[in-house]
Amino acid sequence: xxxxxxxxxxxxxxxxxxxxxxxxxxxxxxxxxxxxxxxxxxxxxxxxxxxxxxxxxxxxxxxxxxxxxxxxxxxxxxxxxxxxxxxxxxxxxxxxxxxxxxxxxxxxxxxxxxxxxxxxxxxxxxxxxxxxxxxxxxxxxxxxxxxxxxxxxxxxxxxxxxxxxxxxxxxxxxxxxxxxxxxxxxxxxxxxxxxxxxxxxxxxxxxxxxxxxxxxxxxxxxxxxxxxxxxxxxxxxxxxxxxxxxxxxxxxxxxxxxxxxxxxxxxxxxxxxxxxxxxxxxxxxxxxxxxxxxxxxxxxxxxxxxxxxxxxxxxxxxxxxxxxxxxxxxxxxxxxxxxxxxxxxxxxxxxxxxxxxxxxxxxxxxxxxxxxxxxxxxxxxxxxxxxxxxxxxxxxxxxxxxxxxxxxxxxxxxxxxxxxxxxxxxxxxxxxxxxxxxxxxxxxxxxxxxxxxxxxxxxxxxxxxxxxxxxxxxxxxxxxxxxxxxxxxxxxxxx
Amino acid sequence: xxxxxxxxxxxxxxxxxxxxxxxxxxxxxxxxxxxxxxxxxxxxxxxxxxxxxxxxxxxxxxxxxxxxxxxxxxxxxxxxxxxxxxxxxxxxxxxxxxxxxxxxxxxxxxxxxxxxxxxxxxxxxxxxxxxxxxxxxxxxxxxxxxxxxxxxxxxxxxxxxxxxxxxxxxxxxxxxxxxxxxxxxxxxxxxxxxxxxxxxxxxxxxxxxxxxxxxxxxxxxxxxxxxxxxxxxxxxxxxxxxxxxxxxxxxxxxxxxxxxxxxxxxxxxxxxxxxxxxxxxxxxxxxxxxxxxxxxxxxxxxxxxxxxxxxxxxxxxxxxxxxxxxxxxxxxxxxxxxxxxxxxxxxxxxxxxxxxxxxxxxxxxxxxxxxxxxxxxxxxxxxxxxxxxxxxxxxxxxxxxxxxxxxxxxxxxxxxxxxxxxxxxxxxxxxxxxxxxxxxxxxxxxxxxxxxxxxxxxxxxxxxxxxxxxxxxxxxxxxxxxxxxxxxxxxxxxx
Numbered sequence: 001x002x003x004x005x006x007x008x009x010x011x012x013x014x015x016x017x018x019x020x021x022x023x024x025x026x027x028x029x030x031x032x033x034x035x036x037x038x039x040x041x042x043x044x045x046x047x048x049x050x051x052x053x054x055x056x057x058x059x060x061x062x063x064x065x066x067x068x069x070x071x072x073x074x075x076x077x078x079x080x081x082x083x084x085x086x087x088x089x090x091x092x093x094x095x096x097x098x099x100x101x102x103x104x105x106x107x108x109x110x111x112x113x114x115x116x117x118x119x120x121x122x123x124x125x126x127x128x129x130x131x132x133x134x135x136x137x138x139x140x141x142x143x144x145x146x147x148x149x150x151x152x153x154x155x156x157x158x159x160x161x162x163x164x165x166x167x168x169x170x171x172x173x174x175x176x177x178x179x180x181x182x183x184x185x186x187x188x189x190x191x192x193x194x195x196x197x198x199x200x201x202x203x204x205x206x207x208x209x210x211x212x213x214x215x216x217x218x219x220x221x222x223x224x225x226x227x228x229x230x231x232x233x234x235x236x237x238x239x240x241x242x243x244x245x246x247x248x249x250x251x252x253x254x255x256x257x258x259x260x261x262x263x264x265x266x267x268x269x270x271x272x273x274x275x276x277x278x279x280x281x282x283x284x285x286x287x288x289x290x291x292x293x294x295x296x297x298x299x300x301x302x303x304x305x306x307x308x309x310x311x312x313x314x315x316x317x318x319x320x321x322x323x324x325x326x327x328x329x330x331x332x333x334x335x336x337x338x339x340x341x342x343x344x345x346x347x348x349x350x351x352x353x354x355x356x357x358x359x360x361x362x363x364x365x366x367x368x369x370x371x372x373x374x375x376x377x378x379x380x381x382x383x384x385x386x387x388x389x390x391x392x393x394x395x396x397x398x399x400x401x402x403x404x405x406x407x408x409x410x411x412x413x414x415x416x417x418x419x420x421x422x423x424x425x426x427x428x429x430x431x432x433x434x435x436x437x438x439x440x441x442x443x444x445x446x447x448x449x450x451x452x453x454x455x456x457x458x459x460x461x462x463x464x465x466x467x468x469x470x471x472x473x474x475x476x477x478x479x480x481x482x483x484x485x486x487x488x489x490x491x492x493x494x495x
Numbered sequence: 496x497x498x499x500x501x502x503x504x505x506x507x508x509x510x511x512x513x514x515x516x517x518x519x520x521x522x523x524x525x526x527x528x529x530x531x532x533x534x535x536x537x538x539x540x541x542x543x544x545x546x547x548x549x550x551x552x553x554x555x556x557x558x559x560x561x562x563x564x565x566x567x568x569x570x571x572x573x574x575x576x577x578x579x580x581x582x583x584x585x586x587x588x589x590x591x592x593x594x595x596x597x598x599x600x601x602x603x604x605x606x607x608x609x610x611x612x613x614x615x616x617x618x619x620x621x622x623x624x625x626x627x628x629x630x631x632x633x634x635x636x637x638x639x640x641x642x643x644x645x646x647x648x649x650x651x652x653x654x655x656x657x658x659x660x661x662x663x664x665x666x667x668x669x670x671x672x673x674x675x676x677x678x679x680x681x682x683x684x685x686x687x688x689x690x691x692x693x694x695x696x697x698x699x700x701x702x703x704x705x706x707x708x709x710x711x712x713x714x715x716x717x718x719x720x721x722x723x724x725x726x727x728x729x730x731x732x733x734x735x736x737x738x739x740x741x742x743x744x745x746x747x748x749x750x751x752x753x754x755x756x757x758x759x760x761x762x763x764x765x766x767x768x769x770x771x772x773x774x775x776x777x778x779x780x781x782x783x784x785x786x787x788x789x790x791x792x793x794x795x796x797x798x799x800x801x802x803x804x805x806x807x808x809x810x811x812x813x814x815x816x817x818x819x820x821x822x823x824x825x826x827x828x829x830x831x832x833x834x835x836x837x838x839x840x841x842x843x844x845x846x847x848x849x850x851x852x853x854x855x856x857x858x859x860x861x862x863x864x865x866x867x868x869x870x871x872x873x874x875x876x877x878x879x880x881x882x883x884x885x886x887x888x889x890x891x892x893x894x895x896x897x898x899x900x901x902x903x904x905x906x907x908x909x910x911x912x913x914x915x916x917x918x919x920x921x922x923x924x925x926x927x928x929x930x931x932x933x934x935x936x937x938x939x940x941x942x943x944x945x946x947x948x949x950x951x952x953x954x955x956x957x958x959x960x961x962x963x964x965x966x967x968x969x970x971x972x973x974x975x976x977x978x979x980x981x982x983x984x985x986x987x988x989x990x
Binding site for chain 2: 131135
């Protein structure tokens with residue numbers, strides 16, 4: 001049948017959806033969630049049907065079309081398109097199979113991932129897949145297959161180099177900006193590390209947010225490749241690339257329930273690593289209250305899973321379990337973290353001690369994993385000699401930033417508020433979740449200069465009147481809001 | 496913060512959704528799937544956030560609002576509304592709990608159903624609930640709790656009568672129009688049977704579609720009550736009432752994967768029965784290829800589940816397992832089925848034998864369940880005496896139809912095509928699924944006169960040239976389409 005296009009002027013951000021008037025749908029025996037093929041000229045797309053009950057939304061004889069379909073078929077308002085009923089995607093049968101607790105084959109997993117990447121599945125359908133992976137867990141074999149399928153259905157970075165290093169942190173610890181220190185150390189040692197990072201989703205800053213204070217982070221794959229070929233490294237935003245893109249759509253449906261389908265999380269992480277052809281990977285699992293992984297036991301299980309999957313993908317993998325019960329570094333928020341990093345690389349006395357220690361630990365593990373001799377003091381030597389800083393300047397320059405930026409001139413929010421201790425004591429704990437929350441409420445990560453600066457860490461002695469931490473914001477309103485949160489719980493726990 | 500309303504002019508048909516521009520969302524740290532409270536004057540609604548990346552869809556400073564929210568808050572284009580972040584619905588925690596395989600309490604199930612009914616959960620979130628019920632099954636106790644919660648959060652029909660009869664058929668068998676015969680028999684015997692029925696979803700006709708050929712079927716609850724008080728009975732469309740409305744939303748997300756979360760299906764059926772205060776219920780489970788329940792074993796398990804739940808709800812319940820391997824009755828399609836029913840009630844020789852037998856069986860079981868004496872011949876006596884037909888005329892009249900309609904004058908599609916046997920033989924089987932498909936393709940149920948008329952049933956002898964079945968359609972195009980389907984598989988299997 002033929003229908004006229006009504007451009008709904010909205011993007012769905014996911015699967016292709018069209019809206020039919022109830023009357024037309026009945027007439028042609030088409031139902032909610034059915035799929036139809038829409039043809040305009042020689043182009044055809046498949047979309048999921050929604051039904052409008054009112055004439056106002058989509059009148060009879062019209063088909064409501066969203067941006068994704070408008071672009072894909074190059075449609076204009078009132079264009080005529082022909083539609084016919086399409087089959088359901090094959091992967092629905094496979095998803096049902098997994099929901100019934102059965103194991104999936106290579107072909108089935110491949111089909112599911114292809115359908116996700118190509119917008120063939122609705123959010124409801126992807127949700128069933130995630131629920132199935134969550135309740136029935138993927139076997140080790142299925143996890144590998146999912147990893148490979150996710151990497152395959154996306155772009156890949158191919159480099160004629162060996163080894164290719166990568167790192168990943170499970171996250172949840174505020175300020176933990178190790179990538180921006182470890183990458184220049186590794187690259188300065190002559191190793192290749194094409195690092196892609198994420199932006200913050202629920203934290204005050206992701207590595208990409210923080211690096212963006214110093215340089216650009218959004219590049220097409222080709223440009224990323226040339227940056228790596230020039231400097232041995234990159235610190236770019238993975239979201240701008242099309243590496244294992246199924247991941248984003250899966251994360252979107254995981255969010256409402258805060259589900260981490262562990263096997264599928266492993267696959268997502270490893271698929272991104274596989275996409276950049278990495279051969280040697282270090283995984284950092286911080287453990288502690290407020291970190292993503294809360295217990296040693298859980299960390300050990302995850303470690304084993306990573307080692308398993310790494311082995312089966314023929315990758316050299318090292319999993320390090322680190323302390324995650326308090327923030328790493330002093331600054332929390334994009335600019336404050338970038339400043340910490342530059343101080344550290346420039347060997348400035350303001351550099352946070354615990355961040356330096358952790359970066360040296362991670363870099364040393366990488367050197368060891370890559371089979372380098374004298375790996376023990378290498379990371380510190382590279383830092384102390386200024387070679388890491390020099391490398392960071394090269395990377396910043398290659399990513400269109402100012403390599404000579406002075407950390408003391410990085411713009412920090414001009415509205416601030418400092419909390420002082422009311423007694424002499426020792427810092428017993430710092431509440432990760434509250435630090436994140438206050439930094440976000442103060443404006444991080446979208447307000448780059450907003451966040452928190454910690455004057456003290458766990459174990460530090462304090463006297464009455466000692467500065468504990470300072471909140472920075474770019475507007476007075478935001479600062480007040482952050483101060484309001486302060487009233488509800490304690491950031492610092494004293495002995 | 497304050498935003499101006501952009502009326503998106505679409506209904507979502509489900510949960511409340513608003514769209515913010517990416518810039519505003521970042522500024523206020525609001526993310527996809529977050530919930531916000533929108534206030535206009537003294538009214539507040541909670542909605543789930545979606546993010547528009549383009550200025551075109553929703554410009555900065557605006558909030559894209561769908562019909563449901565427009566109505567609920569009485570919004571006009573460019574109205575100012577204030578928004579703030581809202582908490583997630585409590586039921587998300589309970590859904591996660593069930594997904595983790597734990598048992599839910601009364602309070603938790605109640606909260607989930609309340610949130611579903613009140614559009615507090617997105618489709619993705621309801622999907623997790625359905626997936627959890629499907630993979631972990633509900634315990635017998637949970638099923639009861641879900642049943643009660645579904646009935647509670649909706650309207651209920653209260654009648655000062657006892658007993659109150661109800662019936663339900665698990666379905667999947669074309670033509671199986673027993674309700675329209677059984678209800679007048681039961682009501683003619685002086686028992687009360689406030690029957691609500693569904694329209695077809697995937698079959699050629701639901702009882703409501705077929706009854707609509709003879710009378711109105713959409714009534715508000717108050718009017719249904721007066722129909723029942725007047726005639727002892729009703730044959731109305733349940734969809735026009737607000738009985739256990741959580742059900743529709745659950746069915747919507749079950750559709751894409753064709754999932755029947757059995758425990759949840761039981762709860763849905765029993766909740767509808769509970770909503771009309773029924774005390775004595777007969778459940779018909781047809782078994783056979785092409786019916787919903789395909790094996791005797793499965794039917795027996797379902798029977799036990801129904802008996803269990805019925806007992807726990809203090810209802811008298813009788814489950815009858817019937818033959819479902821071929822269509823019941825001769826007509827398939829709304830008008831053809833209504834004609835069969837009237838022929839049967841009027842004791843016309845055209846009446847289908849197998850439909851009569853089945854209706855007598857079901858009615859007798861009801862009489863027995865209700866403790867009536869001499870139940871054995873009662874149903875047939877009521878039919879033969881014309882009392883059932885008289886009662887049906889009362890019901891048709893109470894539902895605004897013409898009680899004196901002549902079955903031979905019911906409008907059947909004027910385009911038809913008859914298939915004849917090419918050899919002498921015996922009918923071995925009739926393909927239920929294909930019969931349904933052809934009837935639908937011919938236009939049923941929206942074209943009331945479309946469908947199939949079976950001249951023969953399983954076991955009948957045929958000679959070369961015997962009429963097997965006739966397809967009826969209201970347009971030539973539809974008839975041709977149905978004929979095209981015919982080529983692909985055989986409706987009749989001969990010995």
